Amino acid sequence: MEYINKYVEENKDRFLEELFGLIRIPSISSIAAHKPDMYKAAGYWKKTLLEAGADKAEVFETAGNPVTYGEKIIDPALPTVLVYGHMDVMPVDPIDLWDTPPFEPQVRDGKIYARGADDDKGQGMMHAKAFELMVKTNTLPCNVKFMIEGEEEIGSPNLGKWCEQNKEMLKADIILVSDTSMLGADIPSITTGLRGLSYWQVEVTGPNRDLHSGIFGGAVANPINVLCSMIDQMVDADGKVTIPGFYDTVQEVSAEERALLGKAPFNEEKYKKALGVDELKGEKGFSTSEHTGIRPSFDVCGIWGGYTGEGAKTVLPSKAFAKISSRLVPDQDHEKIAVLFKDHFESIAPKSVKVEVTYLHGGPAYVCPIDIPAYQAAEKAYTDTFGNRPVPVRSGGSIPIISTFEKVLGIKTVLMGFGLESDAIHSPNENYPLEQFYKGIKTIPLFYKYFAEMSK
Amino acid sequence: MEYINKYVEENKDRFLEELFGLIRIPSISSIAAHKPDMYKAAGYWKKTLLEAGADKAEVFETAGNPVTYGEKIIDPALPTVLVYGHMDVMPVDPIDLWDTPPFEPQVRDGKIYARGADDDKGQGMMHAKAFELMVKTNTLPCNVKFMIEGEEEIGSPNLGKWCEQNKEMLKADIILVSDTSMLGADIPSITTGLRGLSYWQVEVTGPNRDLHSGIFGGAVANPINVLCSMIDQMVDADGKVTIPGFYDTVQEVSAEERALLGKAPFNEEKYKKALGVDELKGEKGFSTSEHTGIRPSFDVCGIWGGYTGEGAKTVLPSKAFAKISSRLVPDQDHEKIAVLFKDHFESIAPKSVKVEVTYLHGGPAYVCPIDIPAYQAAEKAYTDTFGNRPVPVRSGGSIPIISTFEKVLGIKTVLMGFGLESDAIHSPNENYPLEQFYKGIKTIPLFYKYFAEMSK
Known part of the structure; x- marks a missing residue:
């Protein structure tokens, strides 16, 4: 897709600078003193969406931190994608283990180092920039809504209620989220399960x-x-x-499904080496990927x-x-x-x-079916960009609000994550490879394209 | 002893003010940043000893914190008492549990509240003031040496070596220490055992x-x-x-000695209530005082x-x-x-x-025999001041240097403690009753008197 590559190439430095502006706001949701930063981050997101081409964008109050909502409705007859992300980040301690200050983003060896570089400012910003790309190149094939919250890292205590109160506004065909990882830079994967x-x-x-x-x-x-x-x-x-x-x-997972999940490439020696441990430790009778995926x-x-x-x-x-x-x-x-x-x-x-x-x-935990059009559109988009068909995986992480979306809004979620295990999210020296950031921006418009085609 | 009571009565406010001056120096030995305070405390002790009547007093360097040494030799033929104490104190955290700042001594309800009020600034100062009393009233019957160190709360890592290097100077017949507690304000006791x-x-x-x-x-x-x-x-x-x-x-303590130790008054219900616990917990087969005394x-x-x-x-x-x-x-x-x-x-x-x-x-642990003149002199002194003969007890606390004194200097130690369990040493709101402070100052000259008599 030439127009996609061209637009990203011409705007890549600006994209990065816009992400850095967001990262520099220390929006740690679990520390009350950072409350003002949550409003700064919400305002930053509003500005970002409007500049990208949203018809409107607004910062909503909740009982806790604010939610930024924006939308562009091009034709009510077209399918609607609701993008979810979060503007809040984890605390940064132990601070002395960071090589550079967590809220002063730096690029070293092709990676952005900062708290939130991946989770979820980096991955969230990809959606804003992919949206901008589609608007500016006149290729947007769906209606788009953004819902960016400020309490994901503390369990989204207020977003469920906010969704209930704004059910009509949030109506969509699918929720799209980038807040998970791939198995490796050359092994694309889509998370189909999340732990509670x-x-x-x-x-x-x-x-x-x-x-x-x-x-x-x-x-x-x-x-x-x-x-x-x-x-x-x-x-x-x-x-x-x-x-x-x-x-x-x-839920006891069937022997058949366990065999399928077991096909995801996993090298225990490499895994142990990367973590610096001599031995793993987990529930008897299950494999390492089962320990984190289904147990x-x-x-x-x-x-x-x-x-x-x-x-x-x-x-x-x-x-x-x-x-x-x-x-x-x-x-x-x-x-x-x-x-x-x-x-x-x-x-x-x-x-x-x-x-x-x-x-x-x-x-609660969440499971995404792999036979819905949105999953299949995501699968095709990754295949185009990464050259391999993505593997469905059960992740050990939790995004508790995903189950709430299904319960409250009745909408399924596709988890198009572009993070890597080495991104050290929640840890000192969190990072996000520039290549994943730009590949994400290139993959997302393809999802919209295929999703619109399949929804016809 | 009229002259004792009179001197204490006439000087009691000054005694207290001199103790407060020492307490106000935050000489926490386990925190490196307080190193300068150790020198302040050492200088304060030097001044205190000289003003009390020492012939000479000096601050000695060690590989760690300084030691203040002072002496008054009235007649080489008389017995010599070596007083040991420490100028360092424990850290003060959790600081928010203190009712008043730990290094700003205050008297409330007849008690001095401050870090070091008892351990060991309060108890140490009693010896300086008892020494002053004997000098000023011309009743000093022994030679006196003072050795006040700055590392007791971190295990006296340098005092053993310093003692070896100054063996001749430290020659004495008995070491006298007030750094332990009595069973109660009306139950005098002398600690005869210390845990390691x-x-x-x-x-x-x-x-x-x-x-x-x-x-x-x-x-x-x-x-x-x-x-x-x-x-x-x-x-x-x-x-x-x-x-x-x-x-x-x-050392398995004999049934006979266990029976003797068991005679020290102990009320388990009162003990639990004072600590706010519903149940005690200790090694099977031993009583509570055995748990802390001999196990x-x-x-x-x-x-x-x-x-x-x-x-x-x-x-x-x-x-x-x-x-x-x-x-x-x-x-x-x-x-x-x-x-x-x-x-x-x-x-x-x-x-x-x-x-x-x-x-x-x-x-290591330490045990003091109860058949030596110094122990018996202490016993008589307490009996005079408190009206009851003191009980010998094994304490759970440790003063590791006491064993070193015996090993290096070949001198036994008598532990004339005047602290109370409620003094909350090492804890927030450490305190020391004024009455114990003044009774200590009155008891110590009697020890010197009886010890000189018994040594004749």
Whole structure:
């Protein structure tokens, strides 16, 4: 497609500069002090959509962070694509592990380094620029709507309600999202499954104040020791989560489908080497890609308590804390799992401590059928750009709002991700290869073209 | 003793003001940034000793923090008392739990509130003021030497060597220390045993960077989960430490001595209530005072890893850390225990992680015989001031340097502590009752008197 390559080639530096402008806004949704940045990012998105050719664009208030909505309706008889993305990013700590400041984007070795370079500012901006390309080259074959939210990284607590309130405005034939990864730069893939999530904070309280570990040590339960023991009890030696009822609604994937999923290329030695580990660890009876694709997980995301400063302080602390998350698979209900965990965790607490469990957020898993026109249009678009037919994969990540879209709006989602595993999203030195950014911008107009043709 | 009461009464406000001056210096030895404060505190002690009547006083350099030494030799034929104390204090975090700033001493309800109010600025200052009293009232019956160090709270890493280098100067008949507690304000007691200590930092590394817990969760070992499991394995269901060889050199206390120690008044309900716990937890087969007095312990003093900020960040972290300590009893060798722990902890690490154990510091336990003149002089002094004969007790705390004194200088130590359990040493809102402070100043001259008499 000559016109696509030409437009991207002529505008590539500007595209990058526009992405950098968005990245420079430190829109961390989980830290309240960054609230003003969420509004800056929402305004930036509004401007971007209007300049790209939207008929209108608007920043909507919610009970939490704002949503930017924009649209271009060229003909009500044509199919409508609703693009979803998020303007918020993850926190940046541990900040000292970043080679360059997270909100000062830099290109090194053909990659953009910055928080949000991939997730989801880089991938989101591809849609704005592909939209611009279609408008400016008079090739837009569908109506387009954009919905860019500011709370994805904290579980989209307000977007479901906002969708309900704006159902009519959001009417569309398909939702298009780029917020996932491909198997490799030369192995295109489309994510057809997403895990759900439950996320808790737990607080274990022992004595009513920090104690001298000499005077009391050995006689009084230490809340850190107790928390460690309780966490250790949550997963058994076979890697199974021990919460009663946890697996009751897990969809057992058929041997046939497991064989199909097993065809996605995977090199365990390379995988271990890339992570720097000598051995992997997962639920007995399942492969590594099954561990992340079709099985739930149980991870402590953070832990703290007692003295964590320099040197040695002998203390028997009063409290210990952990942030704990579980990735869920169809048909686990995150709210039911939230309660099962709380009940179980409290039940295993010894009498020597008090335990408080707070459910922070969660969402259900999602599965996308591969026989719908939108999936097939995406498949063709990738094949054109990458030279290979994309593989359908079940991803371990969660975008809880995707299930909500189906429930509230009745619309399926196609996950056209262009990220790579090496992008280090959520980690220090997050990055996004320039090639993926530009290939994404080139692939998206092809999706619109094929989707419009197939929808005729 | 009228002259004692009179002198204290006439000078009590000045005594307090002089203590406050010392407290206001934030001499936290475990934090390198406070190094200049250590020199301020050392200079303050020098001035205090000279003003109290020392012939000379000097600040000595060591490889670490300084030591203040002062002396008054009235007659080489008389017995010599060497007073030991420390000018350094513990860190103050969690700072938000303090009702008033830790280095701005305040008197409320008859108690001095400040870091170091008891440990060991308050208790140390009592000796300076008791010394002053004896000098000014011409009642000093012994030669006196003071050795005030700046590294007690970090395990006195340089004092042993300094003692070796100054053996001649430090020659004495007994070492006198106030850095322990009494059973209660109306139950005088003298600590005859101190536990030893081993203190480690451990680092567990999983993947070489923080990972997205969705994309990798379930397939890659989480270092926090692993650390929790490893810590949980260190103590069994009976409260016994599982390190092979850990108990091999533990002195089993005879049934007779256990019965004697059991006579110290102890009210479990009151103890639990004061700590705010519903149940105690300790090694099976031993009582609460035995847990802290004659048995070793295993406590995590601090733990951290992953995301510990506000809200929810889903991450599978690269690293998890803990600070771990064990209180030791006679005849456990802290250096041998250090190695046993390291070997065992490393041996239980799964191949999916890498473990690094660093030994931070430690020291052996100490036992003071109750049939030496110095102990008996202390017993008489307390009886005079408090009206009851003091009970000998084994304390759970550690003053590792005490064993070193015996080894290097060949001198026994008597632990004349005046602290109370409610003083919250090492904790927020550390305090020291004015009454204990003044009673200590009155008791110490009586010790000198009886000790001089008994040594004739």
